Amino acid sequence: MASVHAIPSIEERFEFTSGAKRNLLIGGAIGLALIIIGAFLLANGSGHEAAHGAEHAAAAGADHGATAAQHEAGAAGGHGGSSWMTRIWANIWLNAVYFTGISVIGMFFMSYNYLAQAGWSVVFKRIPEALPSFLPVTGAVMLITFFLGGHDLFHWTHEELYDASNEGFDAIINGKKGFLNTPFFLIRLVLYFVGWYFLWTVLRKASLEEDQIGGLTNYDKSVKYGTAFLVFFAVTSSTSAWDFVMSIETHWFSTMFGWYTLASWHVTGLAVITLMVVTLRERGYLKAVNHSHLQDLGKFVFAFSIFWTYVWFAQFLLIYYANLPEEIIHYKERFSGYGGIYRAPFFINLILNFFFPFLVLMTRDSKRTHSILKLACWSIIVGHYFDFYNNIMPGTVGANAGFGPVEFGFILVFACAFIWFVSAQLAKANLIPRNHPMLEESLHHDIA
Template sequence: MGAHHHEVVSVEEQFEFTAESKRNLLIGMGIGAALVLVGAYLLSQGGGHGHEAHDAAHAAAGHAAEHAHDHGHGYHWTQRIIANLWVNSVYFAGISVVGMFFISYNYLAQAGWSAVFKRVPEAMPAFLPIPAIIIIVIAVLFGDKLFHWMHEGIMDPTSEHYDAIIAGKKGFLNKPFYYIRLVLYFGLWYGLWRVIRTLSLQEDEIGGTGNYYKSIKFGTAFLVVFAVTSSTSAWDLVMSIDTHWFSTMFGWYTLASWHVAGLATMTLTIVTLKEKGYLKAVNASHLHDLGKFCFAFSIFWTYVWFAQFLLIYYANLPEETIYFRERFSGYGGIYKGPFFVNIILNFVLPFLVLMTRDSKRTSIILKVACWSILVGHYFDFYTNIMPGTVGANGGFGAVEFGFVLLFACGFIWSVSTQLTKANLIPRNHPMLEESLHHDIA
């Protein structure tokens, strides 16, 4: 793949979001909505969780789990709907913001190789307002259905529901501060993306390096913001569900999960666009590097996952190990399956599939690995969020499939719309020439 191969490649490419694509996505959303409605009806009729399962599960989970997740005033089937909305919103918000994360560290490194496909990660954060609105609305209106620390009287020493451990976290876990943080996360992420997106589109029109250097500054500002907010948002959105339990590695762990899922989304999008005849300038070396990213960060996620697990395992303190106990043997063992699916799809499969050089240059193998990562990391968030929110009443049915389909179609729609708004290849990017001749023979 020498330089001569690229001289004929045109950098003028307009993505067309066809009527057929829109129709397919609308059909997907329709099926998703229908599945959610059918699933909700079944749940309301008591499908999928009887009292026997609930009792057996609590016995298995042990007293500590019962204490940590005493949903007190009884479970209502709508909690599973709310928990599903939360899982998908957290998962897709992470994938969206990783588009910005990728652009920012490439700007900071002044990396040239990624310039030809920069429009793909650049399009991803456009979806952020959707999960942002859902998360903020749920937190304000239904927070007590997800979060033990939001329950009435939990921080009041005179109440029968008083919990001294949770009350000790009142400085951080209180509703006003929590809502402010949620607004700040999404406001900062989306706001900084809008700035970089605008600079990128202007660069296409006027050329020069002014916008490029401004982008480096804003990208660096985003990395500073994200260095803090990626951890604190992980605590707020996921870890605070299990209020008694905490892990000092949880921020890294969630960032690793979001990052590799975002990279897989990007790679899958680029491969799919290439198959449809777009992004002709993307060559085997670009795909190889994207494959390396997915491979490397699958291993990094596993490293963080295992390090967190190992520290908790050998400390063997009840307040630490309850987190894994619940997922292994708690609630009648319903989370054991997803727990192991998570490890196989996120580590074993990508590790084996992407190990060789040629596999990273082969579209079909890249697609298999990326789908494995995407499904696997959905289960990662599922096993982190569901046990603490719905406990024994969890499961995997029509509601879960329906919401995944709705969110995925919405995300694809959002990215496709953004891709139509500019030339698919940033024609005046200062590093474009380097990217066009990217070759790692």
């Protein structure tokens, strides 16, 4: 075990073994098989599901007594025979958004550490540095999904909503067409991923060059581009949340939703980083990581799980207090809409993302204990999947949602692909940056 007085060798190379690759391929194959089986079952039961979807959507519209509810319920449950395919698209979109957040938070974590000139995180810096390598995958998946299934997922893509002479004309959605239109949406989607990935490649290249030549040139360059990313992400973290998630329920909006999604992405990314540090440490890597590093990571996870809860509660309280029909529809659908199928995920979300990590990470020693850190991180990783599930599924598939082979299959496929890309990136460089100017500070990090 590393201590501040006995510094181990910083020469460590992660080995992405053939066995690990084989296991990931098997996991991906199992996930694909589950998707095929699930799609077959959904397709054969599509007529039954569609009928129930329409019934629940109509009931939701009647209960809410609002035009907004009718439009959103119709968009979610009124596709008839195509409802099973909508569930496929919705699951692809959900996992792409979820893993996009985890990936981009690696860049976010590096950037604010560069801007703050923080030295404590240097010894495990290569882990968040590897996460954004998955962004091209999720970006491509989202682009393809929008082209093929966007009409099923996003109600605002229906042309009849904008024709005043048409029976389906929607004045509210028509008022948003300057922002919510297909060409501008696609431009923004491409801009997000190109901007995030380009800035990451600059930082990654500078980091690898720093390993070879040392000096401050690449560090100064990293600070500059990391700051540029923070400025860019300050805007795009909110606008991407509006586009990827909030625009699904086109009538509903929240001015806090950008912060809410960033908080969800951020704490999930921190949980993934912490889990990877602990896992690698248990496998004999990252010997320079000591209990003080683990405690700081645990404090980050603890603090931002509370921050996410604060934003969640602030959004909920304002909407509850105002009690406006066009706002409370979002929560009514999740509490009592569609036969109450979203009530359980709603409360699981709160338990896994706040109550459990809050209770287990309160003490100092818990943040230094591998098993407790892993429990808390897994709770947050699973919990925030439910968070995005609860934000995306009601507006896309409505009463036809559920947890079955399709859901588990897509989670497995995306997770295996994510681990593959991150592992391949970790194997490309020394696990500890050799010539980082703050390496000594990180090696001697002590908050006893």
